Amino acid sequence: MASSSYFLVIALLALASWQTMASDPILVNGFVCKDPKDVKAEDFFLAAKLDMPRDTNTNKVGSNVTLINVMRLPGLNTLGISLARIDYAPLGENPPHAHPRATEILTVLEGTLYAGFVTSNPDNKFLSKVLNKGDVFVFPEGLIHFQFNPNPYKPAVAIAALSSQNPGAITIANAVFGSKPAISDDVLAKAFQVEKNTVDWLQAQFWADNHN
Incomplete structure (x- = not known):
């Protein structure tokens, strides 16, 4: 009986731990890794206009x-x-x-x-x-x-x-x-x-x- 209770407690703790991890965002390299189903084209696009000259007079x-x-x-x-x-x-x-x-x-x-x-x-x-x-x-x-x-x-x-x-x-x-x-x-x-x-x-x- 004691053994059954022990395994029940372990199972409940594992379930609670899994639910906590499932609700928290996953970080890779310190940054949020999106769920693949939520990924958008905008995650891979930036209108940086790198063809435009930048101001070089803002520092010494x-x-x-x-x-x-x-x-x-x-x-x-x-x-x-x-x-x-x-x-x-x-x-x-x-x-x-x-x-x-x-x-x-x-x-x-x-x-x-x-x-x-x-x-x-x-x-x-x-x-x-x-x-x-x-x-x-x-x-x-x-x-x-x-x-x-x-x-x-x-x-x-x-x-x-x-x-x-x-x-x-x-x-x-x-x-x-x-x-x-x-x-x-x-x-x-x-x-x-x-x-x-x-x-x-x-x-x-x-x-x-x-x-x-």
């Missing part, structure tokens, strides 16, 4: 990154891909940054770009190329990289594909000198082998985000 670095990831296009969830259009003003730059969850492949659509990345410790080897219209360059996952438009008169445009639906971006200067709260100037002065007043000056700058 002179670039504008328009990222299409899972947060803007729900249908990307679990598919392991995202896309970005990058506009560069004359002498504009997409400053040194890293994608913690994605490799990036960049294609120049217009203009010229100087692009490069740095390998990991201990070598920290710098690899770079000047890219012209139609050229392609790859930035391996997690490595610090950048693009710079060396032309003082003409803008440039590139399209980047990334191997994650949510690649993330860590802009190095923003993270190190624009953190909230600020990293101790003692720590940064030691790390960069500079005077603390230099660190204080850098931390006082306006570290704008060029991602839109």
Whole structure:
């Protein structure tokens, strides 16, 4: 009799657990995964107008990154891909940054770009190329990289594909000198082998985000 009661309690707990899970949304990669019967074409469509130039005058670095990831296009969830259009003003730059969850492949659509990345410790080897219209360059996952438009008169445009639906971006200067709260100037002065007043000056700058 005791054994029967035990199995009855287990069965009731399992049923309650199943009902709770059935009523909660299923998350994959931290995002809601829709029931297939509720999926619509709109989940896979975004009128992003990536053929239109973006404003590059909204920040000091002179670039504008328009990222299409899972947060803007729900249908990307679990598919392991995202896309970005990058506009560069004359002498504009997409400053040194890293994608913690994605490799990036960049294609120049217009203009010229100087692009490069740095390998990991201990070598920290710098690899770079000047890219012209139609050229392609790859930035391996997690490595610090950048693009710079060396032309003082003409803008440039590139399209980047990334191997994650949510690649993330860590802009190095923003993270190190624009953190909230600020990293101790003692720590940064030691790390960069500079005077603390230099660190204080850098931390006082306006570290704008060029991602839109």
